[in-house]
Amino acid sequence: MNRFFGNKKAIALFILPAMVLFTALVFYPVLQVLFRSFYDWDGLGKGIFIGVDNYIKIFDDTIFKTAVKNGLIFAAIITVYQIGIGSILAFAVSNVRIKGRNFFRIVYFLPVVLSVTVVCQLWLNVFNTEFGLLNKLMEVVGIDFRQSWLDDRYKAIYVLAFVNAWHYVGYQFALLLAGIKSIPSTYYEAAKIDGASSFLAHIKITIPMLSETYKFCLVMSITGGLNAFTQMYIMTGGGPGTSTYTLTFLMYRSAFQTYQYGYGMTAATILVIECLVATILINKLIARKHITY
Amino acid sequence: MKKKYSLSNILYKVFLWSYGLFSLYPLIWMLFYSFKNNDEIFISNPFGPPLIFHIENYVNAWTVYNVPRYFFNSLVVSVFTVIMTISVALIFSYATARMRWKFSGVARIYVSIGMFIPVQAILIPLAIIVRDLNLNNEYLSLILPYTAFNLAFSSMVFYGFLRSLPVELEEAACIDGASIYRTFFSIIIPTVKPAIATMIIFTFLQAWNEFPIALVLMTKENMKTLPLGLLFFQGRFTTDWGAMGATMVMASLPTVLLYTIFSNQVEKAMTISGAVKG
Numbered sequence: 063m064n065r066f067f068g069n070k071k072a073i074a075l076f077i078l079p080a081m082v083l084f085t086a087l088v089f090y091p092v093l094q095v096l097f098r099s100f101y102d103w104d105g106l107g108k109g110i111f112i113g114v115d116n117y118i119k120i121f122d123d124t125i126f127k128t129a130v131k132n133g134l135i136f137a138a139i140i141t142v143y144q145i146g147i148g149s150i151l152a153f154a155v156s157n158v159r160i161k162g163r164n165f166f167r168i169v170y171f172l173p174v175v176l177s178v179t180v181v182c183q184l185w186l187n188v189f190n191t192e193f194g195l196l197n198k199l200m201e202v203v204g205i206d207f208r209q210s211w212l213d214d215r216y217k218a219i220y221v222l223a224f225v226n227a228w229h230y231v232g233y234q235f236a237l238l239l240a241g242i243k244s245i246p247s248t249y250y251e252a253a254k255i256d257g258a259s260s261f262l263a264h265i266k267i268t269i270p271m272l273s274e275t276y277k278f279c280l281v282m283s284i285t286g287g288l289n290a291f292t293q294m295y296i297m298t299g300g301g302p303g304t305s306t307y308t309l310t311f312l313m314y315r316s317a318f319q320t321y322q323y324g325y326g327m328t329a330a331t332i333l334v335i336e337c338l339v340a341t342i343l344i345n346k347l348i349a350r351k352h353i354t355y
Numbered sequence: 356m357k358k359k360y361s362l363s364n365i366l367y368k369v370f371l372w373s374y375g376l377f378s379l380y381p382l383i384w385m386l387f388y389s390f391k392n393n394d395e396i397f398i399s400n401p402f403g404p405p406l407i408f409h410i411e412n413y414v415n416a417w418t419v420y421n422v423p424r425y426f427f428n429s430l431v432v433s434v435f436t437v438i439m440t441i442s443v444a445l446i447f448s449y450a451t452a453r454m455r456w457k458f459s460g461v462a463r464i465y466v467s468i469g470m471f472i473p474v475q476a477i478l479i480p481l482a483i484i485v486r487d488l489n490l491n492n493e494y495l496s497l498i499l500p501y502t503a504f505n506l507a508f509s510s511m512v513f514y515g516f517l518r519s520l521p522v523e524l525e526e527a528a529c530i531d532g533a534s535i536y537r538t539f540f541s542i543i544i545p546t547v548k549p550a551i552a553t554m555i556i557f558t559f560l561q562a563w564n565e566f567p568i569a570l571v572l573m574t575k576e577n578m579k580t581l582p583l584g585l586l587f588f589q590g591r592f593t594t595d596w597g598a599m600g601a602t603m604v605m606a607s608l609p610t611v612l613l614y615t616i617f618s619n620q621v622e623k624a625m626t627i628s629g630a631v632k633g
Binding site for chain 1: 483
C-alpha cells in the first residue's frame, strides 16, 4: 500500500503540470510586479532601478488619491447593497410561506451569469441621456429629473458601483440562502414558540450562525470593490476627467497607454497589499466561532 | 402573534416582487428592444413588447458584424479552459489529498495562494510573458492563464472531495494489482463525478465571461472573445440599438440557458466557493 501511495513517479507526474502553470503564470508574475515596482521601465530592455521613487511619485499623484478613494467608495456601496439586499432576499426566499420561491431564486440570480460587457452596455442604455429607460420613465411619471447620469464627475462613481452591485447581488444572495438552508430548522421552531417574528429570528439566529458565510461575502465584495476596473473601462473610460479612476484602471493606463510599466506595477503592488490587508482585517474582526449542531 | 407573522409576510412579499421586477425588467427591456426598430425604441414604444418583430436585427448582428467569430472564439477558449483546469487540478489534488510524500502540504498551500491574488494585479507581467513567448493573439494565451487562475480554487474543491473518500477504495484496487494510474482513471474519476460536474459549470462560466485578461491579450479583431467583441458596438453602432440588443441577447443565451436548465447545479457551483473559503 505504501508503495502504491508513495509512487514517486506518479506523484511527480501528477503535480508537475499544476506547479509549472501556477508558478509561471501566477506566482512569478506577482514577484515580477513587486520587483518591477522599483524600476523605471518601459516594458522593453532592462529598465533602471530607481528605489522607491515610483512610490514617492504615486503618493503625490492626485489621480492615485482619487483612485484609492474611488476603490473605497465602490467597495462600500457594493458591500452595503449586496449584503444588505442579498440578506433580506435570502431571508424572504427561505421563508416556506412564500409562494413561487423557486421563481424568485432564479430571477435574482440570473444577472450573475451574464457577461460583464452585456450588463455594462445594458445599463449604459438604461442611463442614456436622450433615449435611456430611466429618463424615459421619469418623463412618463412626470418627474423633471432627466439628466446625464454618467457625465457628472461626482455621481458617476456611484452609478458604476450600483451597476456592479446590481449585477452580483444574486451571488451573495445564493451564498446566504445556501447558508440558511444548512441551519437546522429546530432553531427557528424554538424561536417561533418563544414568539419571535421571523425577521427577529433571522437577526438573532441566522446572522450569528452564518458568521463564516458573511465573512466570505465581505471579503468578496470588499476586494471586488477595490479591484474594480471593467465598469470604468466600459462605461466611463475613467472619466469624466479622471473622476472614476481606480487603482486597476490607473495601472492599466500607465502600462498599456503611457508605457510606464514600472509605475503601473507600483499601482498593482499597492492593490495587492490593499486586498491582503482587507482580507486579514475582515478575518480578524469577525473572529472564527466554532458552531456545532 | 398571528398578525405579526402576516405583516412581515406581506413586507417580504412586496420586497420580493419589487426586487424581482428590478432584477428582471432591464433584461426583458433588452430582449424587447432587440426586436424593435429605432422608432419603436426611442419614440413610439420604449417600454413594452415589440409591436412588429424585427428579426432582421438578429440577422444583421449575425451576418454583418463579427458575432459568429467571437462566439466561436469564446467557445474554444472556454471549452479548453474547462478541460485543462479540471484535468490538471484533479491530478494535482489527487497527489496532495491521497498520496504520501513529504511536501504535499506545502505544495497544496502554495497553489492555494492563488485565491488571494487579484487577477487585475498581474495583468502587466502576464502581457509581457505572453509577448515574450510569442503567444499574442493565440487561443493558448487565454487558455493557459485562465487555467492557472482557476487551479487554486478547483484544486481546493477536489481536495476536499478526495479527502472524504475511504482509503479502502484504493486498497481494494491495489490488492487486485491495479496500477495507480489505472486506479485513478477507473475508480477515482467515476467517484468524483459530481464534483467534476460542478467545477465544469463554474469554470465554464468564469471563462465565458472573463474580461480583463482577454482585453489585454487579445488585440486582433478576429481573435476576440464575445465579452470583448461586444464592446465594438458601443462606439460605432450606438445608433443601431436593435442590432446591439440582438448581439447582447445572443451572447447571453448560452449562459442563461445553462443556468435555467441546471439552475440548482449552477448555484451549487457558484456558491461552493463560500463553503471552501469561509
